Amino acid sequence: SSISVIYFSNTSQNATSFEWNFGDPGSGSNNTSTLVSPTHDFKEPNLTSTTKTYTVTLTAKNSFTTQSISKPITIAPTPKYKCRITKIEINNGTANGFNQAWDPLDGPDTYVAIITDGAVALNLKNNLVNNVQLNMLPLTFNLNTPFEIGNSINNVLKI
Numbered sequence: 001s002s003i004s005v006i007y008f009s010n011t012s013q014n015a016t017s018f019e020w021n022f023g024d025p026g027s028g029s030n031n032t033s034t035l036v037s038p039t040h041d042f043k044e045p046n047l048t049s050t051t052k053t054y055t056v057t058l059t060a061k062n063s064f065t066t067q068s069i070s071k072p073i074t075i076a077p078t079p080k081y082k083c084r085i086t087k088i089e090i091n092n093g094t095a096n097g098f099n100q101a102w103d104p105l106d107g108p109d110t111y112v113a114i115i116t117d118g119a120v121a122l123n124l125k126n127n128l129v130n131n132v133q134l135n136m137l138p139l140t141f142n143l144n145t146p147f148e149i150g151n152s153i154n155n156v157l158k159i
Helices: 025-031
Strands: 002-007 017-021 039-043 052-061 066-075 082-090 111-114 122-125 139-150 155-158
Touching (some): 025 039
Antiparallel strands (some): 002 039, 017 052, 052 066, 082 139, 111 155
16 A cells, blocks of 8 residues: 655756656556656555665766666555544533534434544444433443554544
8 A cells, every 4th residue: 555655856957857766666657757856656565564665766867978876765664553442421512622512302413533534434333322312411431342443444433
């Protein structure tokens, strides 16, 4: 999977053409570029705990000369994280910017969300408490099996 796009800044002077080789044959035809200052999307190393070093080479040419320079670039795997939710407390109020419009007819829709990539990938639906009323607040729910949130997906827990 992709970790990020790396931007390369070319400071060559008096060159009329450029050839970049990113030392990343796994990227196929994207392993080279003729742009002045290109970008390259390095692929994450397959091993989750090691880094990978690529040798990036820039060859700059004009009608009189050709010069090359190579530099190593080290790519590390995406950091892994995990969050465990073992207790959720719901209050009716505006403390800390929280303002939930409670609907006494059918209860509130309350979400705990961690957004990691801009799109909701997972909806967990569980009728832990149905039809929360104002007189039931504050409401505390202890999860018997902790809800674990890891990276690479968005998790939404509807309570």
